[in-house]
Amino acid sequence: MKYGRFVDTGTLARISSLDLLAKTVVEGFVSGLHRSPFLGRSMDFAEYRAYQPGDDIRRVDWKLFCRTDRFYVKEFEADTNTNLTIALDVSRSMDFGTGAVTKLDYGRYLAACLGYFASKQKDRIGLVTFDSGIVDYVPPAAKHLQVVLHTIDRIEPGGGGSLREPLLEVVDAVRRRSMVVLISDFYEEPETVIRTAAGFRHKGNDVILFHLLDPAELRFDFDGELDLRDLETGAREAVMPDVLRDQYLELIREHTRTLDRSLVEAGIDYTLVDISQPLDAALYSYLSARLYAMKAR
Numbered sequence: 001m002k003y004g005r006f007v008d009t010g011t012l013a014r015i016s017s018l019d020l021l022a023k024t025v026v027e028g029f030v031s032g033l034h035r036s037p038f039l040g041r042s043m044d045f046a047e048y049r050a051y052q053p054g055d056d057i058r059r060v061d062w063k064l065f066c067r068t069d070r071f072y073v074k075e076f077e078a079d080t081n082t083n084l085t086i087a088l089d090v091s092r093s094m095d096f097g098t099g100a101v102t103k104l105d106y107g108r109y110l111a112a113c114l115g116y117f118a119s120k121q122k123d124r125i126g127l128v129t130f131d132s133g134i135v136d137y138v139p140p141a142a143k144h145l146q147v148v149l150h151t152i153d154r155i156e157p158g159g160g161g162s163l164r165e166p167l168l169e170v171v172d173a174v175r176r177r178s179m180v181v182l183i184s185d186f187y188e189e190p191e192t193v194i195r196t197a198a199g200f201r202h203k204g205n206d207v208i209l210f211h212l213l214d215p216a217e218l219r220f221d222f223d224g225e226l227d228l229r230d231l232e233t234g235a236r237e238a239v240m241p242d243v244l245r246d247q248y249l250e251l252i253r254e255h256t257r258t259l260d261r262s263l264v265e266a267g268i269d270y271t272l273v274d275i276s277q278p279l280d281a282a283l284y285s286y287l288s289a290r291l292y293a294m295k296a297r
Contacts, residue, residue, distance in 0.1 A: 018108070018149045022116030048072040082179050082206075083140040084118040084125050086111045087170060088152075089184035091131040091161025092231040096214055099276050103212045106275040107183045108152050110210060113283065114181060115152075119145040123179075127151055130166035131158030137170075140178065160232040163188045163196050171199045179206045186211050190258040197268050208269040210286075211259065213252075215276045220248045 051060060051071035059073040088111050094104040101109075115125045126140030127148045135158060136151050138144055163184065174180065180200045186193050186209070193209075200207045216222065222241040229236045256272050263270040271286045 018112040018153050019116070019146075022112045022149070048074060082123050083174075083176060084114070084123050084179045084181065085128065085140055085170070085174055086114055086126070086148075086181045086183065087128040087130065087167060088155075089131070089161060089163075089182075090129045090135055090155055090158045092157050092159055093161055093185055093187055094212075095157035096217075096231060097275065098214055098216045101275060103185055103214060103275055104155070104157060106212055106273070106279065107210075108155055109279055110183055110212075110273075110283075111181075112149055112152050113279065115145055115148045128166075128170050129155060129158075130170075132160050132162040132165065134166045134169055137173070139173075161187065164192055167196050168199065171203065174200065174203065174205060177204045177206075179208070181208045181210065183210045183212065185213060185217075186259065190255060190262065193259060194262045194266065197263060198266050201266055201268055209259075209263060209271065211256065211270065211272045212275055213272065215274055218252065218274055220245050220252075 048061065048064065049072065051073050055073050061072050061074055064070075064072050088107050090104060094107060095102050097103060097105065111127065115127070118125050122142065124140040124142050125138075125144050125148050127136065127138040127144075129135040129151070136155075138147050138151055161184075163186070167182070170180075182197060197207050197209060220241060224241070226239050226241060227236060228239055260270050260272070269286075269290065271282075273282050
């Protein structure tokens, strides 16, 4: 599939309406965030299969019977409506960015786009924002898009972050099988991230992680002596990038490799996103890979 011009993050930052932003990014370039692996009754034809005793004869393709003298029934992709719960990290570390947007801005835009897209599919949409605890919770509902967008629009950076404690509460709150999207910079030990995500997966949910990092965090391309400040604790430390760069890059590569490998093994989708990348390009790349993987399965 081909897709034309992508919308850069600088352009998105100048769009004040999240509703308009979501429409700008989503409409016209994706055909589905989730496609059901099950077969049921809907308008989307999937395949033929041989008739079996007990099948509804109304599903027999009589034209095909006339040509083959055999009974075949039409199978269709189930037209499902699902619950989508978006969990967005609003901790202080997300309020970092060296370009047009911070990680938190990018996460807000991403959450708005996913919510808008799910609404177009008539799915039920919910939102959780969290730092060291749950900040806002909007339970999934079919008519919650505007509530979700309003909640996203008034997000402010929080305090220190924690993944396990707030999301354990969300695991308990998700009572029916859902699609759960976690958006964070995942500055936690990989084991904590994996166990937290697995908590949702063990309850039968479809779990997707978007790992947002700034280009500077991915490449550490600073020059000269730096006075670095921890956004969550306020602690400061003077560092020489030339001395630490190789060690830092190896640590960040190992962190993301471990997450990627372990989450995929657990049946959880993981996508590392450079927030300088156009948002619709990031979504398009992820959704294309997801649909390809589902077709392969």
